[in-house]
Every structure is written in structure tokens, then in C-alpha cells.
Amino acid sequence: MVGSAIWRALEAKGYSNLIGRSSAELDLRRQADVEAFFETEKPDVVVLAAAKVGGILANNIYRADFLYDNLAIQNHIIHSAWRTNVKKLLFLGSSCIYPKMAEQPLKEESLLTGLLEQTNEPYAIAKIAGIKMCESFRRQYGCNFISAMPTNLYGPNDNYDLKNSHVLPALIRKMHEAKIAGASEVEIWGTGAPLREFLHVDDLADACVFLLENYNEELFVNVGYGSDISIKDLAMLVKKVVGFEGELRFDTSKPDGTPRKLMDSSRLRSFGWNPAINLEEGIRRTYQEVKTQF
Secondary structure (H helix, E strand, O other): OHHHHHHHHHHHOOOOOOOOOOOOOOOOOOHHHHHHHHHHHOOOEEEEOOOOOOOHHHHHHOHHHHHHHHHHHHHHHHHHHHHOOOOEEEEEOOHHHOOOOOOOOEOHHHOOOOOOOHHHHHHHHHHHHHHHHHHHHHHHHOOOEEEEEEOEEEOOOOOOOOOOOOHHHHHHHHHHHHHHHOOOEEEEEOOOOOEEOEEEHHHHHHHHHHHHHHOOOOOOEEEOOOOOEEHHHHHHHHHHHHOOOOEEEEEOOOOOOOOEEOEOOHHHHHOOOOOOOOHHHHHHHHHHHHOOOO
């Protein structure tokens, strides 16, 4: 989802000499393969958008996979970027790097000030390691390696597998299938009380291009929309967009995850970037793109 969006944004900006590989073409967990790719292609700029990702269920079940795969991917790419004298690298993390009970909205300075949310701790630790790798290669070797932390994303090429998708794509698929089947209700995990922020992936891509062109500092940057919504209100919004007319049933025996995750993106906005796609417009656009795929 993220890689394809950044590719589209770069093309729209007039960048044509783009190099990319799908996971089927290059296994980033294999160090020798990554090193061979960098030696052959010798890229000037690298955007590290690859990661093993998923929602609460996948993060909690596949803890070893999420930790190992993400550490391997970023270790191999960042190290190879240094070895081949890449001029600039952008590492993409996640809002889950912040402590579970960190003060809201989440400021960059809150990193490592408290305990992480247990359900996605392995993924968060991997992403924190990536931030520290970029910071350390910058300090030791003078590399222009920067990091950005996106909030929850949605949009084209998202994962709609109900076993390991994030909340918004899962809601879209559940509501659509319930509508088609004429179901009377849709089950939603948790109480519906947690607050989440959502950013359309095309807005993130625009922010990434902005950072590549304008940002060269050590401190990582939050990339968010600037406001959040409860899971219950999000479900109501998806229900409205999809046109599902049944009831919503919240399974309170399932985990809620972090109570709130709103990014403080004022630092990035102070440099002149702002998002363009509001949540309802983004969900409508996304639903129109994916509703024939289910």
C-alpha cells in the first residue's frame, strides 16, 4: 500500500528513474540478496516502506515473525545503504512506537518514556530500532538518513484479509459483505471506545516526497491527519458510506488495544506540509476502488 502510493507520488512529481522490487522479486530478509541488489542498482535515494504489518490479532499471534522480519528488513537495507554510499534514506515507522499511556497528542519527544502496548510490542520495538539505526548511522558516519512515523493508514492496495488486517479495511469489508448478504448485524472487536487517527495513504506519500525534498534533520517526524475518531464512530461512518442497514454489535471480550493514538504533527506542518483528504472523502474513495474485489 505505502510503497505503491509513494511510487505514484514520485511519478506525479516528475521523477522517472525509479527502482523498486516486490517481495516476490526480492526477499529483504536475506542479507546477501539485499547486498547484491544495492551493489547492482546503486540507488541515490532509498525509501524504506517495506514491513511486515497487521492488526491487533496478527501482531499478538505472530510476535516472533513481526520482530524478526522487520528487524531483518530494516537492518539489511539501512546497512547496505551505508555501504553503497546512498545519498539519502527515508525510514518509515509507525505510531505504535510510543508508550501506551503517553501524553496525547503524541510528540516525537515522548519516544522511550514509558511501557509499550503489549499486543504490538514486538513490531514497535523493531520500528524503534530502525529509528535508532538511522540516528546512529547519521551520528557515526554522517549519513543523511531520516525517519517518519505515519499514523494509521488506509487507501489503495490495503490488506482486507479479516484475519490480519487493520481496523478500517476490516470494517469496510465486513460492512460490504454484510450488506451483500443481507445480514442483520456486524460484529466489531472491543468496546468501540478507543480513539484512532487515520491518514489516507496518498497524503502520506505526498508527505514522504515533501520530506525527501525538504527535510534533512536527525529527529524523526510524525505524519498524521491532526484529529482522531472513536472506533464506534468510525464504524458508523463506514456503515453510512457502504450503505449497510443492520446493527453493530461490539464484542467487549476482545481487546481494545491502546486507548488513544493521536499524533502531534505540528513539527511537520511547521515546515509547510498539510494533508488534503478528509476521512469521509477518503473512505468513500477507497470503497469505490475496492468494493468489486471482495
